Each structure stands twice: as structure tokens, then as C-alpha cells.
Amino acid sequence: MAQLKITFRVMALTHLKSLQALELALRLGSLQAAARALWVTPAAVGQRIKALEEYLGIDLVVRGRQGLRPTPELSGAIEHLRAAFQELGTVDTMLNLQRGDEIHIAAIADFADLWLKPRIEDFKAAYPHVLFCINGEGDAPLRIGQIDCAISFGPQHTNATDDLLFGDFLLPISSPEIAHRIANLALRDCLEGWPLLHLDFYKEDPGAPNWSSWIKVQHLKRTEPNRGIRFQRISAALEAIRANAGFAICGLALLGEDIGDGSLNLPFPVSTGHWTTHVFQARFHPEALLRPQVTCFRHWLQGQATGTRDWLLQFAQSAKASNMKW
Structure with a gap:
């Protein structure tokens, strides 16, 4: 012994x-x-x-x-x-x-930049003592291996510590200027000659159309629809769209403010949109949920996600989408 x-x-x-x-x-x-x-x-x-x-x-x-x-x-x-x-x-x-009242979050970059960070100030106003570290940056220092919440986009999980946030609804988007230029063109020919931008963010999602499949379903005319600049990040594609570089098929879930204020346009009928099969979801570490600040953040995140889901459903009702998965 x-x-x-x-x-x-x-x-x-x-x-x-x-x-x-x-x-x-x-x-x-x-x-x-x-x-x-x-x-x-x-x-x-x-x-x-x-x-x-x-x-x-x-x-x-x-x-x-x-x-x-x-x-x-x-x-x-x-x-x-x-x-x-x-x-x-x-x-x-x-x-x-x-650690004090720190919350460490690992999230896909586009979700963090386009959806979470613009909203997080509201949470901090209600809980000013809570410090955030999001993807290694923020008020709290990075502590390796101490992730309280991980946010991903992929097939839905059903674990007790996984929270469904929302799916996404994909539509072609453009700048207001390009939308104005094609407004008086015949729908069948309106894409001909315009650059098409391709987002790889959704390429693993079986429910997400690419330009070739979307154009075919809508019976539009466009030579070589698979040609064009490819983007890994949604935010990079948005910069190109705002610079009038072309159209992109993009999810609306992260773009509510841009769609609402008119800085991005939906040049095609909402009925041409598609729901994603993949969803945004948050996974919380079980031990992190023992800390009250993480539990408060979880409830706040669920409330914010409900707002986005409700906003997207307005489009779903118009589109009468039959492939909704969440």
C-alpha cells in the first residue's frame, strides 16, 4: 500500500x-x-x-x-x-x-460582432459589476480554459446545457443604390451583369441555397452564377455590399438593425427566402451555471434571442415558409 x-x-x-x-x-x-x-x-x-x-x-x-x-x-x-x-x-x-463577476464567452466572430456586442451594453447597464471577455477581448482578462458560454452555428443539440437561440432566414441583400438600379428591370433579367458575392458561412447547412440553386428555383436568368468573390465572414461581405460591390445571399438574423434602418435592402420578394437547417445555439458549462451572474446572462440571452426569433417570424409569415425547422 x-x-x-x-x-x-x-x-x-x-x-x-x-x-x-x-x-x-x-x-x-x-x-x-x-x-x-x-x-x-x-x-x-x-x-x-x-x-x-x-x-x-x-x-x-x-x-x-x-x-x-x-x-x-x-x-x-x-x-x-x-x-x-x-x-x-x-x-x-x-x-x-x-475572478469576480466575470463571464467568459467563446462565440463565432460574426455572431459576436453583429449581434451580441451591440446588445451587451444593455445587460451591462442592468448589471454594471459584471465584466465580459468575448473571444479573448473585453473588460475581463482572458483566462485559458475558463469558458462559461460557447455560441455556435450548426445542427441543433438537445443537451440540458444547450440553449436554442434562433435559426436564420436567407435572402439576397444589396445596398440601397443597387436595389434602386434594378427596381425597374424585368425580374427575370435583373441579376444579369451584376456581381454575385458568395458567403461560405452557410455552406455546411443543407437548407441554405447558393446562388445557382436560388436562381434556378426563381427562374431567373444569370450566366455563370457560381463566379464571384467568396467570403468566409458575413461582416466582410457586408462591407462589400455597402460599397455597391454586388448581391449576396445572407441570413437576416444578425442584420435586424441594418434592415430596419434601410442601410441594407431586400431587393427580392420575401417569399423567395429559405430557412436554415442549422441554428445559433449557446452551450453553458455546468459549473459556470452555479454562478449567479452567468445564470442572469443566460436568461438575458434567451430574452434577446426571443426578440430576434419574433422579428424573423414576421418574414416567415409573409413567405409562408414550409421548411421551418425551429
């Missing part, structure tokens, strides 16, 4: 994740429960424990009717292991207190 205790001491730094998985699995009674606590898969927990067993050359856990339990080889060290992680938990709590 003494040899095992010494071995744990020597390897603690290099096998800390394995020791953590072992302690949680035994304390909570199953790999599944440990996986939920660690925010990983049960297979990952099992692999961590197996790596530790292979390193030591002994079995550490056995399965029983009451769940997992330590082997005789581990039994003499288990209380020391639990005490060690209790102390680490105390240290973690004390260090988190030093």
Missing part, C-alpha cells in the same frame, strides 16, 4: 486527469455520472482510468451491483485520493472568487 501511495505522488502531475476521472467515477458510482461531471463521454472516462491502470500495472476498479468500487490494491489509497481532490476543489473555489 505504501508503494502505491508513493507512486500516486510521483505521477500526480502527469496523470491528473486520470486520477480525477477515477475519483469521480468511484464517488459518483458510474462512468456515466463521472462523464457528466467532467463534460466528456463515458468512453473518455474509461480510457483515462484504463491508462492509469496500464501505467500502474494493476486494476483499480471493479463493477458490482452497487456500481463501481475500488479494488483491494486501491482501497488503502482511496481516502487520500478523495481528500486530495477535496482540497483541489477548495482551491478552485477560492480562485474562482478572485
Whole structure:
């Protein structure tokens, strides 16, 4: 037993994740429960424990009717292991207190720049003591590995810590000047000769049309519709559109203010729009939700997202969209 205790001491730094998985699995009674606590898969927990067993050359856990339990080889060290992680938990709590009322967010850049940051001042006005770090920048310093909320665009998840924010509604957009220039042209020919801009932001979404498929459905005329400048970022494409560089098929969810004030135009009928299959969603770290400022932010984010959904539904009602997924 003494040899095992010494071995744990020597390897603690290099096998800390394995020791953590072992302690949680035994304390909570199953790999599944440990996986939920660690925010990983049960297979990952099992692999961590197996790596530790292979390193030591002994079995550490056995399965029983009451769940997992330590082997005789581990039994003499288990209380020391639990005490060690209790102390680490105390240290973690004390260090988190030093963070103050900070919220760390990792979000796709276009969502952060076009939707979140313009709204975040309203939250800060209500909670002036809360400091934000969004994508490594903001009032709070970046702390590696301490992400409270991650915001993505992709297939919808249904985990308890995942919140659906909104889907998106795609339509061609243009500058007011270009919209004015094509207003008196025949609809079938209005795109001929104008540059088409291509946004790769939506290319993985099976519900998102590209120019070729959209033009075909609308029975418009346009030679070589796949030619044109490609953009990874929505914000970069918007700069080109405002400079009268052409049209782009873009989601409206992040553009409410620009559409509302007329700085961007919808030159084609709303009925030509398409709902995305992918959605914007927020995932909160379970431990972060124990902090009241994160819970307040979660509720605020849901309220703001509801406003965007309601605004988009006005377009959906006009378009009578049949492919709405959310």
C-alpha cells in the first residue's frame, strides 16, 4: 500500500486527469455520472482510468451491483485520493472568487460582432459589476480554459446545457443604390451583369441555397452564377455590399438593425427566402451555471434571442415558409 501511495505522488502531475476521472467515477458510482461531471463521454472516462491502470500495472476498479468500487490494491489509497481532490476543489473555489463577476464567452466572430456586442451594453447597464471577455477581448482578462458560454452555428443539440437561440432566414441583400438600379428591370433579367458575392458561412447547412440553386428555383436568368468573390465572414461581405460591390445571399438574423434602418435592402420578394437547417445555439458549462451572474446572462440571452426569433417570424409569415425547422 505504501508503494502505491508513493507512486500516486510521483505521477500526480502527469496523470491528473486520470486520477480525477477515477475519483469521480468511484464517488459518483458510474462512468456515466463521472462523464457528466467532467463534460466528456463515458468512453473518455474509461480510457483515462484504463491508462492509469496500464501505467500502474494493476486494476483499480471493479463493477458490482452497487456500481463501481475500488479494488483491494486501491482501497488503502482511496481516502487520500478523495481528500486530495477535496482540497483541489477548495482551491478552485477560492480562485474562482478572485475572478469576480466575470463571464467568459467563446462565440463565432460574426455572431459576436453583429449581434451580441451591440446588445451587451444593455445587460451591462442592468448589471454594471459584471465584466465580459468575448473571444479573448473585453473588460475581463482572458483566462485559458475558463469558458462559461460557447455560441455556435450548426445542427441543433438537445443537451440540458444547450440553449436554442434562433435559426436564420436567407435572402439576397444589396445596398440601397443597387436595389434602386434594378427596381425597374424585368425580374427575370435583373441579376444579369451584376456581381454575385458568395458567403461560405452557410455552406455546411443543407437548407441554405447558393446562388445557382436560388436562381434556378426563381427562374431567373444569370450566366455563370457560381463566379464571384467568396467570403468566409458575413461582416466582410457586408462591407462589400455597402460599397455597391454586388448581391449576396445572407441570413437576416444578425442584420435586424441594418434592415430596419434601410442601410441594407431586400431587393427580392420575401417569399423567395429559405430557412436554415442549422441554428445559433449557446452551450453553458455546468459549473459556470452555479454562478449567479452567468445564470442572469443566460436568461438575458434567451430574452434577446426571443426578440430576434419574433422579428424573423414576421418574414416567415409573409413567405409562408414550409421548411421551418425551429
